[in-house]
Amino acid sequence: MLLRLAYSGMTNAFAMLRLLPMSDREKDVEILALRHQIGVLERQLNGQQVRFHASDRAFLASLLHGVPREVLRRMRLLVRPDTVLRWHRNVIAHRHAAQPRPRRGGRPRTVYSIRALVLRLARENPS
Secondary structure, eight states: OOOHHHHHHHHHHEEEEEEETTOOHHHHHHHHHHHHHHHHHHTTTTSSSOOHHHHHHHHHHHTTTTTTTHHHHHOOSSHHHHHHHHHHHHHHHHHHHHHHOOOOOSOOOHHHHHHHHHHHHHHOOOO
16 A cells, blocks of 8 residues: 555656646646546446545545635545545544554552652551
């Protein structure tokens, strides 16, 4: 999947280089999104239903994330704009889920003053 995402990113980066002289950012994003969707459809011509790979979903979600919702609704996409936003939330959630969290096993540590008091009482009263 990572290799597919890298390949897709590189081919779309070259496609974006071709579109740089254009001034309208939203038009550039829409053209790139439509080209990517055409690539997905060409891969799946034999199938009945269009299914996006995880790398395709991640690319479209990151590409269309900065576009305002009103503009996103006017774009002609294979999926609803809410679906694209859900994909972006999933990408962010997986990125944050992959980050290791420090985990302490067992019981929380005792406050230092209570620990010192218990140790002093144990020394003063050994029985």
